[in-house]
Amino acid sequence: MTTKAAPSAWRDPVALLAAPAVIYLLVVYAFPLLWLFMKSLTGPGGLTIQPYVSFLSDPFNWRVIGNTLRVAAWVTVVCFLIGYPAAFALARAGAVLQIVMLISIILPLSVGAVVKAFAWQIVLRRDGIVSQTLVGLGLWDEPQRLLFTETGLVLGAANIFLPFMILPIYSVVKLIDPRLSEAGATLGATPLYRFSHVTLPLTLPGIVSGVAFVFSMSVSMFVIPSLLIGDRFQTLSTLTGRSFLLMRNEQLGSTTAVILLVLAVSIVVGSTWLARRIGGSST
Amino acid sequence: MTALERVSQYVVWFIAGFTVIFLMTPLVVTVAVSFGSSTVFTLPPPDWSLRWYERLAGMRGLLPALVVSLQIAAVSTAVAMVLGTLCAIALVRGRFPGRETISTFLVSPLMLPGLVIGIAMLQGFKAMGLRDVYASLLVAHVVITLPYVVRTVVGALSLFDFSLIDAARTLGCSYSAALTRVLVPSLAPAFLTSGMFAFLASMDNYPISMFFTDAWTKTLPIQMLQYVEERPDPTIAAISAGLVLLAIVALVIGDRLVGLRKLADF
Amino acid sequence: MPPDSSTSDSFLDVAGAEKAFGGVTVLGGVDLQVAAGEFISLLGPSGCGKTTLLRIVAGLLAADRGAIRLDGEDIGARPPHRRDVGVVFQNYALFPHLTVAENIAFGLKARKHPAAEIAPTVQRFLELVHLTDFADRSVRALSGGQQQRVAVARALAVQPKLLLLDEPFSALDRKLRENMQIELRRLLRELGITAVFVTHDQDEALTMSDRIAVMNKGAIEQLDVPSTIYRSPATAFVLEFVGLSSRLSGTVVGQDHDQVVVDTAFGPLRAPGSFVAGASVVLAVRPERIKVNAPGDYALVGRLRDAVFQGSKIQLHFETQGSDQLMVETADLSDGLPPPGTEMRLGWAVADTLIYPAP
Numbered sequence: 027m028t029t030k031a032a033p034s035a036w037r038d039p040v041a042l043l044a045a046p047a048v049i050y051l052l053v054v055y056a057f058p059l060l061w062l063f064m065k066s067l068t069g070p071g072g073l074t075i076q077p078y079v080s081f082l083s084d085p086f087n088w089r090v091i092g093n094t095l096r097v098a099a100w101v102t103v104v105c106f107l108i109g110y111p112a113a114f115a116l117a118r119a120g121a122v123l124q125i126v127m128l129i130s131i132i133l134p135l136s137v138g139a140v141v142k143a144f145a146w147q148i149v150l151r152r153d154g155i156v157s158q159t160l161v162g163l164g165l166w167d168e169p170q171r172l173l174f175t176e177t178g179l180v181l182g183a184a185n186i187f188l189p190f191m192i193l194p195i196y197s198v199v200k201l202i203d204p205r206l207s208e209a210g211a212t213l214g215a216t217p218l219y220r221f222s223h224v225t226l227p228l229t230l231p232g233i234v235s236g237v238a239f240v241f242s243m244s245v246s247m248f249v250i251p252s253l254l255i256g257d258r259f260q261t262l263s264t265l266t267g268r269s270f271l272l273m274r275n276e277q278l279g280s281t282t283a284v285i286l287l288v289l290a291v292s293i294v295v296g297s298t299w300l301a302r303r304i305g306g307s308s309t
Numbered sequence: 310m311t312a313l314e315r316v317s318q319y320v321v322w323f324i325a326g327f328t329v330i331f332l333m334t335p336l337v338v339t340v341a342v343s344f345g346s347s348t349v350f351t352l353p354p355p356d357w358s359l360r361w362y363e364r365l366a367g368m369r370g371l372l373p374a375l376v377v378s379l380q381i382a383a384v385s386t387a388v389a390m391v392l393g394t395l396c397a398i399a400l401v402r403g404r405f406p407g408r409e410t411i412s413t414f415l416v417s418p419l420m421l422p423g424l425v426i427g428i429a430m431l432q433g434f435k436a437m438g439l440r441d442v443y444a445s446l447l448v449a450h451v452v453i454t455l456p457y458v459v460r461t462v463v464g465a466l467s468l469f470d471f472s473l474i475d476a477a478r479t480l481g482c483s484y485s486a487a488l489t490r491v492l493v494p495s496l497a498p499a500f501l502t503s504g505m506f507a508f509l510a511s512m513d514n515y516p517i518s519m520f521f522t523d524a525w526t527k528t529l530p531i532q533m534l535q536y537v538e539e540r541p542d543p544t545i546a547a548i549s550a551g552l553v554l555l556a557i558v559a560l561v562i563g564d565r566l567v568g569l570r571k572l573a574d575f
Numbered sequence: 576m577p578p579d580s581s582t583s584d585s586f587l588d589v590a591g592a593e594k595a596f597g598g599v600t601v602l603g604g605v606d607l608q609v610a611a612g613e614f615i616s617l618l619g620p621s622g623c624g625k626t627t628l629l630r631i632v633a634g635l636l637a638a639d640r641g642a643i644r645l646d647g648e649d650i651g652a653r654p655p656h657r658r659d660v661g662v663v664f665q666n667y668a669l670f671p672h673l674t675v676a677e678n679i680a681f682g683l684k685a686r687k688h689p690a691a692e693i694a695p696t697v698q699r700f701l702e703l704v705h706l707t708d709f710a711d712r713s714v715r716a717l718s719g720g721q722q723q724r725v726a727v728a729r730a731l732a733v734q735p736k737l738l739l740l741d742e743p744f745s746a747l748d749r750k751l752r753e754n755m756q757i758e759l760r761r762l763l764r765e766l767g768i769t770a771v772f773v774t775h776d777q778d779e780a781l782t783m784s785d786r787i788a789v790m791n792k793g794a795i796e797q798l799d800v801p802s803t804i805y806r807s808p809a810t811a812f813v814l815e816f817v818g819l820s821s822r823l824s825g826t827v828v829g830q831d832h833d834q835v836v837v838d839t840a841f842g843p844l845r846a847p848g849s850f851v852a853g854a855s856v857v858l859a860v861r862p863e864r865i866k867v868n869a870p871g872d873y874a875l876v877g878r879l880r881d882a883v884f885q886g887s888k889i890q891l892h893f894e895t896q897g898s899d900q901l902m903v904e905t906a907d908l909s910d911g912l913p914p915p916g917t918e919m920r921l922g923w924a925v926a927d928t929l930i931y932p933a934p
Contacts, residue, residue: 136509
């Protein structure tokens, strides 16, 4: 093949192959999003941020935003506390155990939010499995209902999003050269020191990726809170959905939708920037 | 040294066991409930029965919703595979600026809230004059499936050693024959697997699909949610169990084609 | 020079190290004693157990049986981070997320050296390996040779009692390798650090070592100074693994005082030693000990098959039967390269003849 300097898109015919997909997405996906964004800034008198101002001046809405961020934060924390060790366990597991773990991670991913959210409805009931287990372990005096509570929501969402924390971290842990820990040991580092100074820094890109995924999905989740916590607890997503489907308040819906969009985009951009900064000094 | 090794083995087993149980519990519970005889979701059920599965045939709207979901998934996946493969070739083999931007752009629907995308599409399609619900669903689902195809095919193409094509040509194949006999078989597993998971993603989708529905056109997840709101009973568990079965089949095929570890590549 | 290696209070004393993996014996009861300040090479083909032995000494692998004593202390039960044994890995194992200076400082920080001492120590070792300008560079930007030097500096910065090196130069090209060999010896002598060096390259072992342990199939076949290993290989394996040789098979026909008489394809030849009459043996001589057309203890006539020009010397290969090999190395180029088929008279001293049981 040729070894000339990279030609511009006009001279490289292979580039044209990307055109159908790109044009399709631009028309069907990017344009509507832009349109939504622009419309939310346009009022009867032209460009305005009035809808946002009135949205943000209502304390109820601040509670909604607070709910959204708080739940997302908790879900991310729980996912991390379980997922980080799980990623290592997955990397260290023997062949059979690894397959079992991989199945348990990938299968739920392939099933879909509605099925899983519904499943958690069953699990979180007063007579459900979580309740029975906790009573059995002696942590609870009597069976309690976790459904329609924030704790139940966090638990259910963490369960559903856990694969998205495990897999990115696992993909990074896989790549860590075991000789590095050995080298650390021969230099006199205790196992704890080796973990905190060698392993942990090297897993940072995976952590950033996993946290970004889970936090972003938790902020955006709609079906899960709808089924697990009901209408009394509003997040930005459920508020948006209700605005459009129930209240027929397109103005409100657009405003909250754009806020959600901006949040999601900032998480993506922020994590990519962070990953690049870390990636510059590690694997 | 071996003492530390033995302890860490136990720890690995403990964490792995907990994680597996934690992740599988919802699915296991659902399937168990679907085989129980009581209308309430108690476990263990008082008796085993297939009554909920028998009710499936009589559920109003279930079959049409299933058909709609399957059709939409099949067509949108097919379209996505064509568009996505062409695009993946351009991204891997092309030498033009902005490849990384385009790549991120193509995968972005996975990262943004489906709800917002759904709303934007709803209003955008109306503004562009597209009012037919079925067609709108179709157009929207291509956006859902495309990222899966692009990401997987780009990954597989990046790993493909193109010097194999050169080797085939020195052994007497024409360029297109080399592609057919070397590239296609090598890529086929990843290609098929990406199609399968794109299909599943379309079948499972709710946040975007919920904006494109009317009395005659509902996808399966929307229909299921309706059942949950109207009359929650283990029939829904039976439907869920069916979807779990579908996912298991996809997993087995995927493992045969590319292996579980490849499926886990993020 | 190396002191008497049979003292039981050697600096490093490995006794009876055994290791088997899944029923396959990788190390079968190996003993090794190294004196303080000595440079010992473990030389052998892949699979001979040299890396396994190294990892056992480092504590990265547990032996099935055997004791390890370092500087008078039993370290066999200690984890690697408490053995004070440094390792330079074959693939360097530099920490990719740290700079050159941070890599070198790693051991010092991990061992909680006083902060004020760390920077000067790092600086000193940067200078010792000539990498002062690279202190703040990421290690991924370095060439193979530079990475190698960082790996060595990092291991030495903590002044371990023992330094183990696992084929550290195998990925470098020849010129660089030779430079690094000299540099390493200089550094180790300057710092007075004892070293065990694993390699499969016999030239490397011969050049660098105070003593060489030639290993094969999990056992040390000979442990001695390089000149003895070369001139008096203890077994046929050592003979073949280290250096070139001419080998003639034959049968013992008699014993004459301290020499055996062996019947070979070239007639009766003698070697120092004693064997039972009728035994199958192999006679060997180093190629540079054979003289062409000059008086020696023998007068063999060989028919030339090949003459190979090697710059400073010529290798002459002669026609032989079966598994025999007859080759001569000579620096005498005055007659130029003789053509194949030339008959030449070859001779060598009985004292230079080696004899081994036939395999």
